[in-house]
Amino acid sequence: MSQDTLAYDEALRIVLAASTRLPAQDCAVESCLGRVLASDIVSDAALPPFDNSAMDGFALNGKDDKVLAGTEFDVEGEQAAGDGVTHAGGGAWEIMTGARMPDGLDRVIPVEQTERLAPAARIRLLADVEPGQNVRTAGSDVQHGETVLAAGSALAPQHLMLLAALGVATVSVSERPRVAVLCTGRELVDDPKQALAPGQIRNSNGPFLAARLPLAGADVVHVETVGDDALAFEAALRRAWDAGAKVIVSSGAVSMGRYDFVPQALERIGAKTLFHKVAIRPGKPLLFARLPGDALLFGLPGNPIAVAVGLRFFIEPALRVMLGLPGEAPRRVPLSTPFSKKPRLRFHLKSRLHIDAQGRLATEILGGQESYRIKPLADANAWTVVPADIDALPAGALVDVYGPGHLEFPSPCESAA
Numbered sequence: 001m002s003q004d005t006l007a008y009d010e011a012l013r014i015v016l017a018a019s020t021r022l023p024a025q026d027c028a029v030e031s032c033l034g035r036v037l038a039s040d041i042v043s044d045a046a047l048p049p050f051d052n053s054a055m056d057g058f059a060l061n062g063k064d065d066k067v068l069a070g071t072e073f074d075v076e077g078e079q080a081a082g083d084g085v086t087h088a089g090g091g092a093w094e095i096m097t098g099a100r101m102p103d104g105l106d107r108v109i110p111v112e113q114t115e116r117l118a119p120a121a122r123i124r125l126l127a128d129v130e131p132g133q134n135v136r137t138a139g140s141d142v143q144h145g146e147t148v149l150a151a152g153s154a155l156a157p158q159h160l161m162l163l164a165a166l167g168v169a170t171v172s173v174s175e176r177p178r179v180a181v182l183c184t185g186r187e188l189v190d191d192p193k194q195a196l197a198p199g200q201i202r203n204s205n206g207p208f209l210a211a212r213l214p215l216a217g218a219d220v221v222h223v224e225t226v227g228d229d230a231l232a233f234e235a236a237l238r239r240a241w242d243a244g245a246k247v248i249v250s251s252g253a254v255s256m257g258r259y260d261f262v263p264q265a266l267e268r269i270g271a272k273t274l275f276h277k278v279a280i281r282p283g284k285p286l287l288f289a290r291l292p293g294d295a296l297l298f299g300l301p302g303n304p305i306a307v308a309v310g311l312r313f314f315i316e317p318a319l320r321v322m323l324g325l326p327g328e329a330p331r332r333v334p335l336s337t338p339f340s341k342k343p344r345l346r347f348h349l350k351s352r353l354h355i356d357a358q359g360r361l362a363t364e365i366l367g368g369q370e371s372y373r374i375k376p377l378a379d380a381n382a383w384t385v386v387p388a389d390i391d392a393l394p395a396g397a398l399v400d401v402y403g404p405g406h407l408e409f410p411s412p413c414e415s416a417a
Contacts, residue, residue, distance in 0.1 A: 057108045
C-alpha cells in the first residue's frame, strides 16, 4: 500500500468528522414518508381511546364472574360504531365491531353464540362468557404518555398509520441533505434515444445516483453531465452551489490519467482535499474534499460499481451523520462458498443473501465482481465486505453483510439449490 493510500477505517473517520448533523424541521405527516425523526414521538392520547367491541355481538355484565351458557338477557339497546356514551342497566346491548362499550358492561359474546328468543328483544347464551372477553380496552395498544416512535426512525407506511390513528398532524424530522450529482466524461450520452457514436457509452452513473440518493435520505437538487474539461467542471460546481447543494458527488476524472482533472480543478478553486485513494476494491482512487463554503465533495471513480461502493460505504455514512442517525452495524452472515482475494485491500462484493431449503441464512458472493459489470449488481440484494487483512475464507465463515442502502436491510431470497 502506498503511503498516501488510506485504510478504509481512517478514510471513513475523516468523512464522518467532516460531516455535521443538519437542523430539524416540521413536516406534515402526509408528506413525511421516508423522513428521519429528529425527536421522539410521545402520545398525548390512548389507543384505542375507549373500550370497544372486537366483534359483532352482545355486550353484557357479569359482575366479575363467568356468565354461563343458558343465561337469558333482555336486549336493552343497540350500539353501533360512532355512537357516543351510553349507560346500560342490567340487560344486554346489541353491539357492532368497533363500537364503544356501554358504561357498566364488560364483555361481548359473538352474535353466533346467542339465540334470539321470542319476543326478539331477548337472547339466550350458547357459550360461557368471561370478563373482558372480546373487548379491546382503552390504551391496550398505546398508552397516554408512551413513546411510540424514537428519534432516528425512518418513517415507513406503518408509522404513518400509527401517527394518523393518534391524530398527529406534524412531526419534527431531520432536514434532508441537499446533494448534487456531476458526471464527467466526453464519452457519456444521457439521451437513451440518441444513437451511440464510436467510442461513446451511455451514462449509467447519473441515473443510478439520482435514484439511490433519495432512498438514502437526500434531496437531489442538481444533476449534470460535463465533458473532460476542468473549466466546464468548475462551472458545473458553481451551478451545484447555486442550487443549494451541501454535498456534491462527482463520477470520473479522479485517477491518474491525462483527462483526470478533478484534483487540479479542486486545487484551483481553493478546495481542501482531505484524502485521495483508499485501500478498497472497487473504488481505490476515491477523493474526498471540503469546498469553499464548507460543502463536501466526493469524487468517485467512473466505473459503475466503484460509484455504487463509494455511495454505499462513504457517502451514506456521511448522510447518516447529517440525518442524526447512529453508525450503521452490519449483519454477520455465513458464506455459502469459499472466497479468496488479493491482500491489503478491503473488498466490497456484490452478493445475494438467501435462505436454503433447510431454512439456513447465507450470503453468496456473485460472479462478475469487476467494477465495470452492472448486471451482477442488478442480481444482488446485498453487499458482503471482506476486510483488508483477510486473504481467504472458507464456506461457513461469518462475514459482514450490508443492505443495498443504509435504510434498507436485504430481503433474503430462496436458494436455487
